[in-house]
Amino acid sequence: xxxxxxxxxxxxxxxxxxxxxxxxxxxxxxxxxxxxxxxxxxxxxxxxxxxxxxxxxxxxxxxxxxxxxxxxxxxxxxxxxxxxxxxxxxxxxxxxxxxxxxxxxxxxxxxxxxxxxxxxxxxxxxxxxxxxxxxxxxxxxxxxxxxxxxxxxxxxxxxxxxxxxxxxxxxxxxxxxxxxxxxxxxxxxxxxxxxxxxxxxxxxxxxxxxxxxxxxxxxxxxxxxxxxxxxxxxxxxxxxxxxxxxxxxxxxxxxxxxxxxxxxxxxxxxxxxxxxxxxxxxxxxxxxxxxxxxxxxxxxxxxxxxxxxxxxxxxxxxxxxxxxxxxxxxxxxxxxxxxxxxxxxxxxxxxxxxxxxxxxxxxxxxxxxxxxxxxxxxxxxxxxxxxxxxxxxxxxxxxxxxxxxxxxxxxxxxxxxxxxxxxxxxxxxxxxxxxxxxxxxxxxxxxxxxxxxxxxxxxxxxxxxxxxxxxxxxxxxxxxxxxxxxxxxxxxxxxxxxxxxxxxxxxxxxxxxxxxxxxxxxxxxxxxxxxxxxxxxxxxxxxxxxxxxxxxxxxxxxxxxxxxxxxxxxxxxxxxxxxxxxxxxxxxxxxxxxxxxxxxxxxxxxxxxxxxxxxxxxxxxxxxxxxxxxxxxxxxxxxxxxxxxxxxxxxxxxxxxxxxxxxxxxxxxxxxxxxxxxxxxxxxxxxxxxxxxxxxxxxxxxxxxxxxxxxxxxxxxxxxxxxxxxxxxxxxxxxxxxxxxxxxxxxxxxxxxxxxxxxxxxxxxxxxxxxxxxxxxxxxxxxxxxxx
Amino acid sequence: xxxxxxxxxxxxxxxxxxxxxxxxxxxxxxxxxxxxxxxxxxxxxxxxxxxxxxxxxxxxxxxxxxxxxxxxxxxxxxxxxxxxxxxxxxxxxxxxxxxxxxxxxxxxxxxxxxxxxxxxxxxxxxxxxxxxxxxxxxxxxxxxxxxxxxxxxxxxx
Numbered sequence: 001x002x003x004x005x006x007x008x009x010x011x012x013x014x015x016x017x018x019x020x021x022x023x024x025x026x027x028x029x030x031x032x033x034x035x036x037x038x039x040x041x042x043x044x045x046x047x048x049x050x051x052x053x054x055x056x057x058x059x060x061x062x063x064x065x066x067x068x069x070x071x072x073x074x075x076x077x078x079x080x081x082x083x084x085x086x087x088x089x090x091x092x093x094x095x096x097x098x099x100x101x102x103x104x105x106x107x108x109x110x111x112x113x114x115x116x117x118x119x120x121x122x123x124x125x126x127x128x129x130x131x132x133x134x135x136x137x138x139x140x141x142x143x144x145x146x147x148x149x150x151x152x153x154x155x156x157x158x159x160x161x162x163x164x165x166x167x168x169x170x171x172x173x174x175x176x177x178x179x180x181x182x183x184x185x186x187x188x189x190x191x192x193x194x195x196x197x198x199x200x201x202x203x204x205x206x207x208x209x210x211x212x213x214x215x216x217x218x219x220x221x222x223x224x225x226x227x228x229x230x231x232x233x234x235x236x237x238x239x240x241x242x243x244x245x246x247x248x249x250x251x252x253x254x255x256x257x258x259x260x261x262x263x264x265x266x267x268x269x270x271x272x273x274x275x276x277x278x279x280x281x282x283x284x285x286x287x288x289x290x291x292x293x294x295x296x297x298x299x300x301x302x303x304x305x306x307x308x309x310x311x312x313x314x315x316x317x318x319x320x321x322x323x324x325x326x327x328x329x330x331x332x333x334x335x336x337x338x339x340x341x342x343x344x345x346x347x348x349x350x351x352x353x354x355x356x357x358x359x360x361x362x363x364x365x366x367x368x369x370x371x372x373x374x375x376x377x378x379x380x381x382x383x384x385x386x387x388x389x390x391x392x393x394x395x396x397x398x399x400x401x402x403x404x405x406x407x408x409x410x411x412x413x414x415x416x417x418x419x420x421x422x423x424x425x426x427x428x429x430x431x432x433x434x435x436x437x438x439x440x441x442x443x444x445x446x447x448x449x450x451x452x453x454x455x456x457x458x459x460x461x462x463x464x465x466x467x468x469x470x471x472x473x474x475x476x477x478x479x480x481x482x483x484x485x486x487x488x489x490x491x492x493x494x495x496x497x498x499x500x501x502x503x504x505x506x507x508x509x510x511x512x513x514x515x516x517x518x519x520x521x522x523x524x525x526x527x528x529x530x531x532x533x534x535x536x537x538x539x540x541x542x543x544x545x546x547x548x549x550x551x552x553x554x555x556x557x558x559x560x561x562x563x564x565x566x567x568x569x570x571x572x573x574x575x576x577x578x579x580x581x582x583x584x585x586x587x588x589x590x591x592x593x594x595x596x597x598x599x600x601x602x603x604x605x606x607x608x609x610x611x612x613x614x615x616x617x618x619x620x621x622x623x624x625x626x627x628x629x630x631x632x633x634x635x636x637x638x639x640x641x642x643x644x645x646x647x648x649x650x651x652x653x654x655x656x657x658x659x660x661x662x663x664x665x666x667x668x669x670x671x672x673x674x675x676x677x678x679x680x681x682x683x684x685x686x687x688x689x690x691x692x693x694x695x696x697x698x699x700x701x702x703x704x705x706x707x708x709x710x711x712x713x714x715x716x717x718x719x720x721x722x723x724x725x726x727x728x729x730x731x732x733x734x735x736x737x738x739x740x741x742x743x744x745x746x747x748x749x750x751x752x753x754x755x756x757x758x759x760x761x762x763x764x765x766x767x768x769x770x771x772x773x774x775x776x777x778x779x780x781x782x783x784x785x786x787x788x
Numbered sequence: 789x790x791x792x793x794x795x796x797x798x799x800x801x802x803x804x805x806x807x808x809x810x811x812x813x814x815x816x817x818x819x820x821x822x823x824x825x826x827x828x829x830x831x832x833x834x835x836x837x838x839x840x841x842x843x844x845x846x847x848x849x850x851x852x853x854x855x856x857x858x859x860x861x862x863x864x865x866x867x868x869x870x871x872x873x874x875x876x877x878x879x880x881x882x883x884x885x886x887x888x889x890x891x892x893x894x895x896x897x898x899x900x901x902x903x904x905x906x907x908x909x910x911x912x913x914x915x916x917x918x919x920x921x922x923x924x925x926x927x928x929x930x931x932x933x934x935x936x937x938x939x940x941x942x943x944x945x
Contacts, residue, residue, distance in 0.1 A: 011880055018888025019876040019895060021823015021863035028822035123808065201827040201835060201923050202889040253825075253889025254923050286828035506887030506924045671883050675925060679886060682926030707832035707921065715917035715927040720910070744926075 005519030006735075009671045013525065014510040023251045026205040026220050027283045034207065035064050037269055037282040038125035040115040040132045041291065042107030045141035045363040045700020046154060049107060049114065053133040057117055060131055062124030065276040067268070068115045069104030077101065077271050078237045080262060082328035083479035086166045086337050086359075094166040094359070097157035099327035101237075101264035101271075107136065108156055108326035109363050110695075110702055111291030113264050118272050118280055141363035141700035145323035146300045148360035156326060156361040165324060165333070165359040170341040170415055176354035179315030183306030187389045193377045194767045195298035195323070195693040196686075197704070198370045199712050200505075202253020203284035204293060206266035208273040216244045217273070221266050223249040224259045224503050225543020228480065230535050232262045232330070239270045242535075249533040252505035256683070257369040258293045259505070260545050261330040265292075290705040295693055296370025298323035299336065299377050305385045311393055313348055313404050318355040318381060326361060329368035333359065338416075338476050339374030339464075339546075345413035346382035347424040347460045347637055348404040353414045363700045369545065371683055371745040375463040383459040383750035388763050397754070398432060401460050417464060419635045420731040422663060427726045428460060428639045431661035434722050435641035443643075453646040453778075454656075455759025461640070461747035464633040465739030466551035483629035484548070485541050486556035488517075488564045490622040492609035494602025495527045498560075501541010502553035503533050506679075507741065508672045509549060515668050516554055516735075520561045521601055522588030539625075547636070547739030550668065555733045556628035563624035572604045574615040634730045634738040638662035640681075642751040646759045648782075651775025653689060653756055660723040660747070665730040665738035673740045677723045680744020686713040687745070688752035692768050711768075790853045796821070797865025805852055812836045814852035815862060823863040823892045827921065834920030837893035837900075838862045844900035846919070863892035866899070874937050875899050884933035886924035894920050898934045907938050 004010050017023050054066040080099040087093055102113050115132050119125035140154040147153060148163040156163050180186060200222075207220040217240050223229045226247040234242045252259060269280045284292070299320050306315040322336030341355035390397040402425060411419045432438070440456045447454035467473060470481030487499040496517055502509060514528035531537050544553070565585060572590035573580040576597050583590050591598040604622075607613065611620035641659040646652070660677055667673050690711040694704050704710035711717075729736025749767060756769050760777050789804045796819060803818050815821045815838065826848060827835035836848040839861040866873045875898050878884070885891040894917070901908065901916045908916065913934050914927070922930060 012883065014888075015880040015885060018885055018891050019863075019872070019879050020867055021821070021892050023823070023888050025822075025825070025889065027826075028816075030820065123806065199923055200887070200889075201833060201921060202825070202887065203827065251888065253827075254887040256923070283826075286830065286833075508886070675883050675886060675929060678926035678928040679924045680926075683923070706830045707828050708830055712921060712923065713926070714921065715914040715931065716911075718914075718927055720928050720931065721926065 004525045005515055006666065006668050008515060008669065010511060010515060010525065010669060012508050012511045013514065014508065025202055025251045025253055026207060026222050029207060029220050029250065031207055031209060031279045031281065034279040034281045035118045035120055036122040036125040037272060037280050038117045038129040039113045039265065040117065040129050040134065042110060042112040042114055044107055044136055044138050045110050045143065046139040047107045047136035048139060049105060050135040050137050052115060054115065056131040056133065057128040060124065060128035062120035063128045064118045064120065064278055065272065066115060066117050066132060067272055067275065069100055069102040072100065072102050072271065073104065075271065075275065076238065077267065080264065081232060081236045081330065082333050083330055084334040085477040086168055086333045088166045089169040094333055095160040096165065096328050097159040101267045109365055110700060111365060112326065116268050116272060118276055118278065143362050143364050143695035143697060143700050145298060145321045145360050145362060148362050149358065156363060160361055163361040165328065165361060167358050168337050169354070169356045171354035172352060172414065173354045175352040176315045176317050179352045180306045180317065183314050184309040185307040185393055186304060187385060187392055188302065188304040189385055189388050190764065191301040191303060191381060191384060192766045193297045193299040193301065193380055194687060194691070196296040196370055196691050197290055197693045197710055198256045198258035198293055198296060199289065200254030200256055200258055203286060203289045204259065204263065204265065205283040206269045207279065207281040208269035209279045210273040212277065217270055218246045218248065219266060219270055220248045220250060222252050222259050223247065224252065224255040224505060224545055226503065226533055226535055227501060227541045228543055229262055233267065233270065237267055239267065247535045249503055255505045256371040257296065257373060257545060261294050261368055286707065287705055290710065291702060292365055294329045294366045294368035295325065296367065297377060298367050301381055303381045303385055305389055307389065307393065311395060311400060311403055313350045315352040316344060316350050318344060320357045322357055322359045323362050323364065323367055324359050325364045325366035327366050329366035332366060332368040335369050335374045340378050342416045343375050343378035343462060343464060344382060344415055345417065346379065347406060347462050349406045351414065364695055371680065372742045375742065376684065376746045376749060379459065379461040379746050380750050383461065384753065387457065387754045387757065391763065397458050398428065398437065401428065401458065418632060420632060421728045422635060422637050423726065423728050424460060424637060427637065427661040427663050430724060430726055431639035431641045431659050434724065435643065435657060435659040437641065447645055453648055453759040455646065455755040456641065456643045457751045457754025457758055459640045459747045459751035459754065461743065462635055462637040463742060463746050464635055465547040466630050466634045467546050467548060468630050468633040470629050480542065481629070482542055483627050484552040484556040485539065485625065485627050486560045487625040488557065488560040488623065490564060490605045492606050494523065494605040496523060497529050497531055498557055499531045499538045500553055500557060501538055501543065502549040503544040505544070507544065507549060512668045512672060513554060513557060516557055517561065520565065522586065523601060547741035550737040551634045551730065551733050551739050552628060552630055554735055554737065556626050558734050559626035559628050560624045563626060564622060567624070568601065568604045568622060570615055570618060571608055572599050575599055575604065575607060575613065630733060632732040634665065634733065636662065636664050636738040636740065636743050638743060638747060640747040640751040642755040644755040644759055646756060646774060648778040651771035651778060653769060653774055655685065655719050658719060658721045660721060660744065661726060662740065662743050663726045663728055664740040665727060666736035667725060673725065674723050676740045677744045678721055680742060681721055681748050682713050682718055684745040684748030685718065685752055688749040688767050688769060690717060690768050690770065792852050792856045794855055795859045797861060807853065809852040810848055811850040811852045811855050812847035815847060821862050821864050825889055825892060827889065832921065834897060835890050835893040837896040837920065839896060839900065844897050863896060866895065873899065874940070878933040878937045882929045882933040882936060884925060884929040890920060890922045894922060894930060901934065902938055907942055910935065
C-alpha cells in the first residue's frame with residue numbers, strides 16, 4: 001500500500017463529486033412544497049421606519065405571508081447576539097445594542113432587513129417584495145470609523161453614546177511611555193486597514209423545515225459551525241430547544257469567516273416556516289451578499305515604534321479605531337481585541353507594548369472575522385513599521401528583522417501570548433534564498449532601464465491559531481469553549497467512520513482526517529469516511545475557523561483513535577494469548593513483538609462485535625469519543641517576499657514574484673497545505689492591490705456592491721507562487737500541527753505594500769494600492785524634482 | 789409560459805416554463821441539474837458556465853427560451869460514465885479545487901478554452917479565465933491543471 005499517512009501528498013477523496021457536478025450545496029437541496037423567502041431591505045443607511053404597509057404584497061399572486069419585526073416580537077423571537085464580552089479599560093462592559101432579525105424602529109444600514117415575503121415561487125416572492133410599502137424618515141448617517149465618535153455624529157444606538165462600543169486596552173502603558181522616553185529612535189505611521197467583503201463564491205442560503213407533529217425544525221444552511229448555529233438559535237434566539245432543532249451544513253462553497261456567524265436570514269426562515277406552516281427556502285443573491293454578509297477589517301490606526309541605539313525595538317504603541325458596523329455580529333468584539341492586539345509582538349522580542357482599541361458603531365454592514373481576523377491587521381501594523389524603521393535607520397529590512405527576532409522559546413510576550421516554539425530565521429532565510437533577495441539590485445537596475453520601478457518587500461508574520469484553552473478564552477470574555485470533539489466508530493468489517501465537530505468547506509478534511517487514521521491504524525484511506533456538518537449525526541462541535549481544524553479537530557480525533565487502539569489492542573492480545581504489553585499495531589495488523597503471531601485490525605474489529613471471545617470485563621463494540629481542549633494557542637509563522645514592478649506612467653503594479661516560507665509545524669498533506677497558502681495569498685494580495693469596500697460618506701450607500709465594482713482577484717491579476725515550508729513542530733498538541741488556513745491572508749498585504757513602497761521610495765501608501773493611488777504616489781514623488 | 793425543447797447531455801427534453809426563466813434556472817430548477825451554480829447576478833463569476841452548441845456560455849445571462857433548440861452540455865454530462873473528461877481528471881490530479889463551488893463553471897470554461905486555443909501559454913490561460921472567479925485556490929493550481937491537459941494533448945498528437 002502506498003503511504004497515505006501523515007506527510008503524504010494524497011489526492012483528495014472529496015474531489016469526485018465536485019468535478020462531476022454532484023456536490024450537494026444548500027441551494028441544491030430540493031424540499032417538497034418549499035416556499036421562497038425574499039427580504040425587504042432598507043434602501044437607506046439610517047432611517048426611522050414610520051409605517052409598513054404589507055397589504056398590496058399580501059394580495060399578490062402566490063404570496064403565503066408577509067412578516068415584519070412586529071410579528072417577530074409577537075412570537076417572542078429573540079435578537080441576534082455577540083458571543084464575546086469585552087470590557088473597556090474603565091471596567092465597564094461593552095455597550096451592545098439589540099440586533100433584531102427584522103428591524104422595527106430604525107434601519108441602521110443599507111440592506112438592514114425590515115420584512116420578509118414568503119411566496120410559492122422565487123419570482124412571486126420577488127415581485128411581492130416590491131409591493132411592500134415602507135415609509136422611512138431619513139436620518140443622517142456615519143460610515144467612517146474615524147468620524148463615528150465625533151461630536152455631532154449621528155447616534156446609531158441609544159445604548160452606545162458617541163457610537164462607542166468599548167474603549168479597550170492591552171499592555172503596560174507606563175512601561176511603554178518609559179521605553180519611548182529613553183529610546184534613541186522613534187518611528188510612527190498612520191495606517192488604514194481597508195474594509196473587505198469576504199465573497200465566498202457560494203452565496204449564503206438557508207432552507208427551514210418545520211414538522212408540526214413533532215415540533216421539530218430542520219435547517220439546511222451555509223455554515224462553518226452548525227452546532228454553534230444550533231446553540232445560538234436555541235439558547236439565545238429561542239427558535240426551539242436543541243433536541244428539536246437539526247442544523248445541517250452540507251457542502252459549503254467557501255466561508256473565509258463569513259459563514260461562522262448567525263445571521264438574521266436563517267433565523268427568520270425557521271420562524272416563518274413554523275408561523276406559515278410551509279418549508280421556507282432563501283438563497284442570497286450577490287448583491288445581498290455584498291450588503292449583508294459580515295465584512296472584514298476596517299481599522300484606522302496610528303502606531304509608533306521605539307528603538308535603542310543598536311536598532312533593537314524597545315517599545316510599541318498602537319491606537320486603533322475598529323469599525324464594527326451597525327450591529328454587533330456573533331464574534332465581532334473579539335476580532336480587534338484578543339485576535340489583534342495579542343499579536344502585536346510579531347516575531348520580535350519587544351519588551352513593552354501598549355495598545356488601545358476603540359470599537360465603534362457605524363451605518364454599515366456588521367463587521368466580523370474574515371480570513372485571519374485581527375491577525376492580518378496586527379501583522380500589517382508591525383511589518384509596515386519595520387520597513388519604515390529600516391528606511392529611517394538606514395539598514396536593510398531583512399537585517400532589522402533578524403536583529404529583533406525572538407530566539408529562545410517558550411517566549412512570553414507583553415501581550416498575553418506565550419509562543420511555544422518557532423525558528424523565524426529559518427523561514428526568513430528560506431524565503432530570501434528562493435526570492436534571490438541578494439541579487440535584487442541587479443533586477444532593479446534592469447527594470448529601471450525599461451522605465452519600470454522595481455521593489456521588493458518582506459513580511460515576517462506570526463499568527464495564533466487553535467484558539468486556545470477554553471478556560472483561558474472564557475476568562476477573556478468568550479461565551480463558548482473552544483475545544484473540539486471526535487468520535488471514531490470502527491465497523492465490524494474494519495472500515496472506520498470518524499465523526500468530527502470540525503466542518504470542511506474547501507479544506508479537504510475528508511482526505512486529511514482519513515490520513516491520520518491511515519497513519520495510526522494502517523488502513524487505506526478509502527476505508528475511512530469522515531462525517532461532519534449534521535447535528536443529528538455529530539453530537540457537538542465548535543466548527544471550523546481560525547485555522548483550528550488540524551491543531552484542535554485532529555487532536556480530538558487522535559485522542560479518540562488512541563482510545564480505540566487501546567481497546568482493540570486489549571482484544572488482540574487476548575485473541576493471540578499474549579501480554580498486552582507485547583502487542584503492537586503496525587501496518588494494519590496487531591503483532592506480538594518478536595514472534596510471527598499477528599492478527600489483522602479488521603479481524604479484531606469483527607471480534608469486538610461478535611463478542612464471542614472478549615477479555616473479561618470488556619464491553620462489546622469498538623467505538624470511542626473524545627473531547628480535546630488545547631493547552632495553548634499554536635503559532636504558525638513565516639516570511640513572505642513580494643517583488644513588484646510599477647509602471648510610473650500608469651500606476652499599474654505587476655507582481656513579478658511572490659515567495660512564501662511558512663512554518664505550520666507538522667504537515668499532514670503538503671498538496672492541501674500549499675493550496676491553502678495559494679488561496680490565502682490571493683486574498684491578501686487582493687486586499688493589498690484590488691479590494692476596497694466603499695460606502696458613500698454622505699448617503700451611506702454601498703457603492704461597491706457587485707463584482708463589477710468590487711475587484712476580487714482574477715487569474716490575470718496573480719502569478720504562480722513559490723511556496724515552501726520549514727518545520728518546528730508545535731509543542732502543545734500531540735500532532736505538532738499549527739494551522740495553515742489563514743497565513744497567506746495574514747502575511748501577504750504587508751509584503752505587497754512594502755514592495756510597492758520600496759519601488760516608489762515612499763513611506764505611507766494605503767491599501768488597496770490600485771493604479772490610481774500608486775500613480776498619485778508616483779506623481780507626488782516627482783513633484784519636488786519638477787519644481788527644481 | 790414558453791415551450792423549451794433542448795437536448796441536454798445527449799437527452800432530448802421538453803418543458804413549459806415561465807417566460808422570464810433564465811437558462812441557469814431551467815437547468816438547475818426545472819431539470820434538477822444542480823452542478824451548474826449561481827455565484828453572482830451580474831455575469832461576472834462564471835459559476836454558471838455550461839456549453840451551448842459546443843461553446844462555453846454563462847447560463848445566467850441567457851433566457852431559457854433563447855436556448856430552445858440548442859444542444860447543451862452541463863458538468864454532469866462531461867464524463868463518459870465513470871471515465872472522467874481529461875480536464876476533470878486534471879483538476880483532481882493538480883488540486884485545482886477546494887470548496888468546489890466555482891469548479892463546474894471553471895472546468896466547462898477550461899474545456900472550451902483548449903477547444904479554441906489548444907496550446908496556450910500561462911498568460912493566455914490566465915487571460916481566458918477572466919470570466920471565472922475562484923476565491924479558494926488563487927488560481928495557481930487551476931492554471932497548472934489546464935496547462936497539463938494542453939501539454940498531454942500535444943504529447944498525444
